[in-house]
Amino acid sequence: MTSVLKAQKANAMKAESKGKGKRRAEDMDVDDAPTDAPVLKKRNKQRVLLLSSRGITHRMRHLMSDIEVLLPHVKKDSKLDSKNHLHLLPELADLNNCNNALYFEARRHEDLYMWAAKTPNGPSIKMHVQNVHTMDELKMTGNCLKGSRGLLSFDKAFEQTEWGKLTKEVFTHIFGVPPQARKAKPFIDHILTFSLIDEKIWFRNYQIIEKDPLQPNGPPQTSLVEIGPRFVLTPIRIFEGAFSGTTVYSNPEFVSPAAVRSALRREKGDKYGSRKDAEQERNTRREARKLEEDELAVAKVFS
Secondary structure, eight states: OHHHHHHHHHHHHHHHHHTTTOOOGGGOOTTTSOTTOOOOOOOOOOOEEEEEBTTOOHHHHHHHHHHHHHOTTEEEOOOBSOSSOTTHHHHHHHHTTOSEEEEEEEOGGGOEEEEEEETTTOOEEEEEEEEEEOHHHHOOSOOOOTTEEEEEEEOGGGGGSHHHHHHHHHHHHHHOOOTTOTTOEEEEEEEEEEEEETTEEEEEEEEEEOSBTTBTTSOOOOEEEEOOOEEEEEEEEEESSSSOSOEEEEOTTOOOHHHHHHHHHHHHHHHHHHHHHHHHHHHHHHHHHOOOOOTTOHHHHTO
16 A cells, blocks of 8 residues: 555656746646747638539539639539529538538529629628630630649729629638649639729739740740639628528629520510511501592592
């Protein structure tokens, strides 16, 4: 019994000597922390879930492939069957370990809408996609390394409105490739530009060329050559949550493609109605100008 007590006492003294001069992290005061301690940098851990709905065309599919090539931190998923259950997208993003989502929604008459959202709490932006030109269609002379990171260039007009600032922040999280991405290459050789003109967002992709191809041994001359793809985004609504929630911003100048087609059909119908009215008026005037038949007419005298 005495030997056991001696052993326990020796172990207690060893533990006390090891823990001497040390304190737990939660017991330390801020003022007691060393001033020369290294500041931990905030790591960029952005990952984007890319998927679409059923019914997209080949051009939309090629556009998604081009975006996947440009963004090496994208995780592509299969198509979503239902268009009315957008609340499932945050769960899909969580299952794929993604904190951003790009969702392409196809409607009738080849109308394409793009959702850009921060998951799981939002915000989310719904935009109408127009003037789509893929890399295969453009056949530009520019080229960049697959998987390389790109610089983001935003127009100054984004800072003039509140919805522009919010859109810029969301696009920075989605299109900004983190340096720790698994498929990212340690090179920056292209620029993704977002220009705000006529309340529309114009997307362009340029390659950075540091030397003149005609003078490879000459002095460095930085220039830009467009690669593709191209597309134009028209903001429709900005929601507080991810794919749902309160409307934070609504574009008053946006007219849906269905309303445009309805107006064109109504205009054609108005043209047809005006043409029929003119025809009826012409027949009425012709009947009014018609003279009464004379009794001494040739047809009656020599009948």
